[in-house]
Amino acid sequence: MNTRPTLKVNDKGHLEIGGCDTVELVARFPTPVYVFDEQYIRDMCAVYRETIENEYGGNGLVLYASKAFSCKAVYKIVADEKIGCDVVSGGELYTALQAGFPADKIYMHGNNKLRQELCEALDCKIGAIVVDAYSELDMLDEMAGERGMVQDILIRVNPGVEAHTHHFIQTAKTDSKFGFSISDDTAEKITAYALQKKNLRLTGYHCHIGSQIFEKQSFTLAVDKMTDFMVRIRKDLNFTAKTLNLGGGYGVWYTDEDKKITPAGYAEYLKAIVAELKEKCAQYDFPLPYLVVEPGRSIVAEAGITLYTVGAIKEIPNVKKYVAVDGGMFDNPRYALYQSKYTALLAARADEKPEEIVTIAGKCCESGDIVCADVPLPAAKSGEILAVLSTGAYNYSMASNYNRNFIPGAVLAYKGNAEYIVKPQTYEDLTRNDLIPERLK
Numbered sequence: 001m002n003t004r005p006t007l008k009v010n011d012k013g014h015l016e017i018g019g020c021d022t023v024e025l026v027a028r029f030p031t032p033v034y035v036f037d038e039q040y041i042r043d044m045c046a047v048y049r050e051t052i053e054n055e056y057g058g059n060g061l062v063l064y065a066s067k068a069f070s071c072k073a074v075y076k077i078v079a080d081e082k083i084g085c086d087v088v089s090g091g092e093l094y095t096a097l098q099a100g101f102p103a104d105k106i107y108m109h110g111n112n113k114l115r116q117e118l119c120e121a122l123d124c125k126i127g128a129i130v131v132d133a134y135s136e137l138d139m140l141d142e143m144a145g146e147r148g149m150v151q152d153i154l155i156r157v158n159p160g161v162e163a164h165t166h167h168f169i170q171t172a173k174t175d176s177k178f179g180f181s182i183s184d185d186t187a188e189k190i191t192a193y194a195l196q197k198k199n200l201r202l203t204g205y206h207c208h209i210g211s212q213i214f215e216k217q218s219f220t221l222a223v224d225k226m227t228d229f230m231v232r233i234r235k236d237l238n239f240t241a242k243t244l245n246l247g248g249g250y251g252v253w254y255t256d257e258d259k260k261i262t263p264a265g266y267a268e269y270l271k272a273i274v275a276e277l278k279e280k281c282a283q284y285d286f287p288l289p290y291l292v293v294e295p296g297r298s299i300v301a302e303a304g305i306t307l308y309t310v311g312a313i314k315e316i317p318n319v320k321k322y323v324a325v326d327g328g329m330f331d332n333p334r335y336a337l338y339q340s341k342y343t344a345l346l347a348a349r350a351d352e353k354p355e356e357i358v359t360i361a362g363k364c365c366e367s368g369d370i371v372c373a374d375v376p377l378p379a380a381k382s383g384e385i386l387a388v389l390s391t392g393a394y395n396y397s398m399a400s401n402y403n404r405n406f407i408p409g410a411v412l413a414y415k416g417n418a419e420y421i422v423k424p425q426t427y428e429d430l431t432r433n434d435l436i437p438e439r440l441k
């Protein structure tokens with residue numbers, strides 16, 4: 001386990017998060033439920049913000065990549081910590097604005113933004129739009145013109161950096177639906193095209209090399225390639241990029257196979273990036289760009305846990321023991337999608353030594369509905385509370401209603417207090433949009 005003052009085993013041997021005993025929490029917030037440690041989210045935002053302030057003279061902005069976990073309360077916390085956010089859909093933008101997030105600190109991403117989404121982005125006076133298609137440039141220029149405004153944009157490029165992670169979440173390889181390659185003249189051509197647009201102001205470039213990456217060299221390599229590219233563009237097109245957005249991707253602890261990094265430790269990623277950027281820019285006499293980074297997972301993953309109740313237990317002799325819980329791929333599809341690994345423990349016996357290897361199964365009608373495969377656990381009994389750690393990122397945000405299960409609620413725990421920030425769904429929510437045509441009545 002990766003403990004910290006706000007996620008630990010308390011004197012009773014119970015798992016405690018944000019000063020709240022998880023065994024007591026489930027009496028108020030029935031399982032399955034996500035629980036978030038507000039302090040951790042705040043610490044992570046602060047460490048990134050302070051590193052840009054201290055190491056780069058504040059010439060930049062940290063954006064929380066809100067696809068990792070989007071709900072009104074999280075945007076409030078992030079805004080309170082004085083960082084920006086990025087959104088990838090009208091829905092995320094709407095949620096951020098509903099939470100009162102300052103629009104000028106929002107960037108919009110997406111490889112196929114809809115006209116309606118661009119409309120909403122322009123109308124709220126969004127900070128910047130990261131363009132990822134020729135058709136988007138045309139549409140955006142026309143729409144900004146209609147509104148008599150000039151919109152700041154960046155172009156998403158693909159630096160061709162291979163990051164060591166699951167191939168589904170590698171985005172900057174040569175074959176990617178994202179970005180324009182810098183290895184040939186593809187990115188240069190769209191730059192020239194964008195510079196002709198009267199109602200768009202190209203401020204620079206964006207890249208994102210992948211997710212759950214621990215190697216600092218992947219990020220510094222991206223810095224090298226991006227500076228080389230910006231220098232080439234200055235020479236070829238006489239355009240000097242003012243903004244460099246390097247995306248997110250910093251890895252987090254899921255199991256003891258992963259590195260344990262404290263919030264303060266994450267500063268090292270930005271320090272490495274900044275040092276490389278300063279060196280490369282000095283080498284080419286290129287003005288230091290406004291630096292943007294977009295961490296998502298590292299801000300919220302370790303802040304979150306999921307609490308389940310153990311139900312059916314099934315032992316297949318000489319094969320496997322399944323411990324089924326009241327959740328599954330509908331609240332966490334990451335095993336089904338990426339064979340992701342997690343750490344599980346029993347909330348009331350959090351300090352007990354594991355005695356067996358079990359597979360935590362969900363309740364969906366699908367064999368691949370696994371929460372954690374082959375994890376060590378003390379012998380669990382039906383009715384016990386099981387906690388899965390590091391579920392704060394890409395769990396709630398990728399949840400579904402498969403098998404018409406409820407998407408669980410999310411609770412925010414802070415200094416011993418806990419309250420819902422997302423209510424659990426009800427049967428009514430599940431049928432809210434169902435219609436029965438007259439002829440079937």
Ligand code: LLP
Binds near residue numbers: 294296
């Ligand atoms: N910026 C851009 C443009 C991105 O595409 C992403 C993530 C981020 C920032 C944030 O990256 P992070 O710091 O969270 O690694 N569903 C997958 C993860 C997909 C990540 C997509 N892009 C998962 O569950 O692992």
